[in-house]
Amino acid sequence: MSLLMSTSATACGRAHNSPVPRTGPFGRARLALSHVKLRRYEYRHGLHAATADSVATAPADLLYAKTPAGATETLQVVSVDSSSSPATLTVQWKGQTLRLSPRSEGGWSTEKIGCYPAEGGELLRAFPAMSGRLLLELHEHAGPAPTAVSSWDRVHSLGELEAAATADATLWTEGTRPGAPEKTPLQAATLTAGELVALMQGKRGVVIVQLWNGFEPARGQPLFEPYVVGLLERALATPGVRAVTSTAPGGVGLTAVLFADKEPFNVWGPHLASFGCQANAVAGSAYYKVLIGKILGYADENIYGYVRSLGGGLTPAIISQVEADLKKLSKAKPKLPWNREGSRGGKKTAQAAGGAPGAGQQKGGGKRK
Structure with missing residues (x-):
């Protein structure tokens, strides 16, 4: 698994040397661990006692996790580490990377091991305006992470989302009726x-x-x-x-x-x-x-x-x-799918635009809700 050493002393926490999966909600450290193998490992090491119904999980799964206080938090699985005993999960929550470890009394303890997106990462290189103070404010805005998880349910996965868009992308293309x-x-x-x-x-x-x-x-x-x-x-x-x-x-x-x-x-x-x-x-x-x-x-x-x-x-x-x-x-008519072989190429070159508001524009914007 590709790792980097976190040495941040900002909103991500004090400097430490914990290994953190590379930035990105799916991590670049996907483990080729099937659901069947993970379920067997859960029963062998007692992990099923920490979950709501012995549901197995894998990288890029989405979990609804219950905290001891009764709140429901959405966690995204980055990796499953079956090399440790007992096995642990690395998940992401509101810009924070957490390690979940099973507790003998049931449930999972959480440990904050990093933040995302990271300074110097791919996203910050593409959008440098996010660097510095803005990134600190972004991470500070999330607030404290949950300290423990009582149980969780797997509710979705990236693969399921991609398959749904392949079958019918109307929900994500036409706006709200x-x-x-x-x-x-x-x-x-x-x-x-x-x-x-x-x-x-x-x-x-x-x-x-x-x-x-x-x-x-x-x-x-x-x-x-x-x-x-x-x-x-x-x-x-x-x-x-x-x-x-x-x-x-x-x-x-x-x-x-x-x-x-x-x-x-x-x-x-x-x-x-x-x-x-x-x-x-x-x-x-x-x-x-x-x-x-x-x-x-x-x-x-x-x-x-x-x-x-x-x-x-x-x-x-x-x-x-x-x-x-x-x-x-542009006099060109929009043609989709735009990446179809032989579709018309562009003639004009896109220029990075500034942030001056147009007349009648309040705050800019307007993606549908």
């Missing part, structure tokens, strides 16, 4: 991850991800949602995918804009950054709500229904203006 049932907690938690998967599968041309939420921090940090950091790193390494950062007015928010390097996506994506679009902030006018929705590829009826539900004063003139402005940016 007016009057649609509220998303389940699991759907809401993995929404951004599903959008990134859809982008890499060629079913989305532009995706925005909130890297830092400073305008409404009580809502949490989207970067800590399941699989997001690892999928961001994978998307950045995917041939044909590019990215720019979008800074909110006053620096209260930072968003990653990822896009296919083909027209019109490689022109539309940087245009979002030009006016400070933020993934988790609502645009300040009907014009910008429609513009952002169309660039993100959502279905027209869902975009218009969303704007009307907010009383945004949607008119045919606004829709016509958005369509005309998009054609000025």
